[in-house]
Amino acid sequence: MFKFLRFGRGHKAEVAIESQRQTFERLVSELNEALDTLPDKPAVTIDPATGHVAFDLPEHFPDEALALPAPTPAEKGEDVIVDEAAEEVAETAEAAEDAVEDVVETAVEKAAK
Numbered sequence: 001m002f003k004f005l006r007f008g009r010g011h012k013a014e015v016a017i018e019s020q021r022q023t024f025e026r027l028v029s030e031l032n033e034a035l036d037t038l039p040d041k042p043a044v045t046i047d048p049a050t051g052h053v054a055f056d057l058p059e060h061f062p063d064e065a066l067a068l069p070a071p072t073p074a075e076k077g078e079d080v081i082v083d084e085a086a087e088e089v090a091e092t093a094e095a096a097e098d099a100v101e102d103v104v105e106t107a108v109e110k111a112a113k
Contacts, residue, residue, distance in 0.1 A: 038062075 018026070035041060043056040 039062060040058050042058065045054045045056070046052070047054070
């Protein structure tokens with residue numbers, strides 16, 4: 001009568017456990033597939049003492065070439081403009097401080113009367 005309540009309790013998929021050989025073969029296969037897609041093949045170095053594999057990769061991969069280029073260093077003219085703007089900001093800050101001091105002095109004088 002209530003068979004629909006047992007809907008989610010069916011067969012559970014069994015997890016396949018890979019042996020070390022299967023894992024290694026799968027990793028090598030995936031690595032070779034990735035290397036096949038590269039136009040410039042990296043140099044491969046194997047360290048016999050540790051068994052580690054190292055790759056001399058190019059500075060940029062093809063998909064990284066689509067990124068924006070690095071900004072160019074500022075030219076001398078741009079430095080002068082930045083320095084002038086910084087001086088103007090400093091002068092404006094000093095003028096604002098003087099105005100605040102004047103307002104405070106006026107307020108103190110009025111409060112004293």
